[in-house]
Amino acid sequence: MPSTVTPHSLFTDYDINLFRAGKNFRIYDKLGSHVIEVDGKRGTYFAVWAPSAKSVGVIGDFNGWNRSSHPLQARWDSSGIYEGFIEGVESGTVYKYAVESQNGDQLEKGDPYARLWETPPKTASIVWDTYYEWEDGDWMKNRYQHNGIDRPYSVYEVHLGSWKKNEKNESLSYRELATDLVDYVKKMNYTHVEFLPVMEHPYFPSWGYQITGYFAPSSRFGGPQDFMYLVDKLHAAGIGIILDWVPSHFPNDAHGLAQFDGTHLYDHADPRKGFHPDWKSAIFNYGRNEVRSFLISNALFWLDRYHIDGLRVDAVASMLYLDYSRKAGEWIPNQYGGNENLEAIDFIREFNEAVYRDFPDTMTIAEESTAFSGVSRPTYVGGLGFGQKWMMGWMHDTLNYFNNDPVHRSYHHGELTFSLVYAFSENFMLPLSHDEVVHGKGPLIDRMPGDEWQRFANMRLLYGYMMTHPGSKLNFMGGEFGQTTEWSIERGIDWSLTQYKPHATLQQFVADLNAIYRDTTALYEYAYDPKGFEWIDIGDHQHSVLSYLRRGKDEQDVVAIIHNFTPTVRNNYRVGVPFEGTYEPVINSDDEQYGGTGNYTIKATKSAPSEWNGRPNHIELTLPPLTTMIFRYKAPAKKKAAKKQVAEKK
Incomplete structure (x- = not known):
């Protein structure tokens, strides 16, 4: 002994x-x-x-x-x-x-x-340590080039325990994921992965959101160095890692934080502040200094010891409001009589300040579902200090719209356009997350109306709309190939579907769309700035067509996006454009290679010098059914040459 x-x-x-x-x-x-x-x-x-x-x-x-x-x-x-x-x-x-x-x-x-x-x-x-010989020095040195606010974010959300199962229906280990997952994410052209909580949790069906071991990756898949190896390999492949982090509540398991020294050490003794009615768990006492040290040091620990590139903070709304999910009499007002949790708000601000002070090239993202002001605004102007916020309103409105039969969509046009009323009030991330494919909601493809062809065409259209809308993007695993059953951590996602053409072509479309997004500065440089977006035609509800421009920092860095949300072909459809020149097709979701009809080849189109949609030029197109099309502006050669001559003279 x-x-x-x-x-x-x-x-x-x-x-x-x-x-x-x-x-x-x-x-x-x-x-x-x-x-x-x-x-x-x-x-x-x-x-x-x-x-x-x-x-x-x-x-x-x-x-x-x-x-x-x-x-x-x-x-x-x-x-x-x-x-x-x-x-x-x-x-x-x-x-x-x-x-x-x-x-x-x-x-x-x-x-x-x-x-x-x-x-x-x-x-x-x-007893364990976190020593590891990292090989991601180049990534860490240049990480700011991947994580900046003007960089592309196309995030693949993953539950490690159910992304893929082996022949025994067992979860893959961290080291197995370092081959299979890394290769797949790179093939699909995502910029980042987001892992549902990897921290140790006793109850697997909690998906990781009931944490007992805040400083430890789950041993279900290997040890700390094995998880570091996975991070290392993702970085080697040019992929950033975001972790879900849960400072909003913790479980009441006897071996965990609850009643740690026989008292409510980490939470509030009064259940009106210390008990979460939705998850039957304990709420951290954000006013207790030692608890703040625990939580903020935990956040920095993952950025420090595990080289994590960002933290997505879970259930922020439940932290901000004292009456969250509570009836009258079940909560205690703050000192001013309001429902804001002032201690939690102060904690969140200090957390973000600490992260960006010590790790300025990382990102914090809030899952926040209310209209709380300034979630992704700096703390020095009164904001909470997050880098990004999930755009829950966009998600709800968009999925509601797509659920409508196309014949009725003209009456729901505003569900698509409303998001642009507030799109730049925060730095928004557009989430199609795990929450949309559980608890009886079914898979995303079940929200799409019509026969099989129309359902997959609608899925391509959904992703085309999402990837061209202002904001960063997040897509949960399985959605990229049209998973047909609700997500289950016991089964994982159904990879066998990718042997069938509709699923394989959708998967290819998402991969190509991700690549286009990464390579098209107009789609991300002003993701959170109205300078980067301009309606061409917001009001064509009769045809259920939307068209808009996305702009980059260069004046002539422009792409035009047109969506046809019905299966009706629109011939001789005019779209106003800002510049004279050629508009080259970037992608057409109706192409045969993506499972489309393939009947409508979209070629480079030269603008006509006549006004349309309030613009001095227009292009004329055939709009295929249920289609997203992206065109990139190419200036006339003579104007490019003239611009070069002027620059040389200067």
């Missing part, structure tokens, strides 16, 4: 003061378990915050889970931290904290700062 506990500390007074002030955002370097040497003897230093505990010890295989053999010592400074060094305890040791509460309850708790946990249903923590 390893020796008894030796008094030792990694903390300075400065560390403690920062922690107690809610400002220690690298507290993971001190709290938790750390293999070190003390006086030439190797072992593990343990430190845990449990201010109301009567006593705390370390139990594990190394001492036969004996609660009394290895007690930790409470620090003298009333910080509530228990600590100590146990010689002979090495990496890989399974342990928990034996906590005795003031009323005598004997608790066994996992380490809130553990880097690795046993694979569920086991619940103990494991």
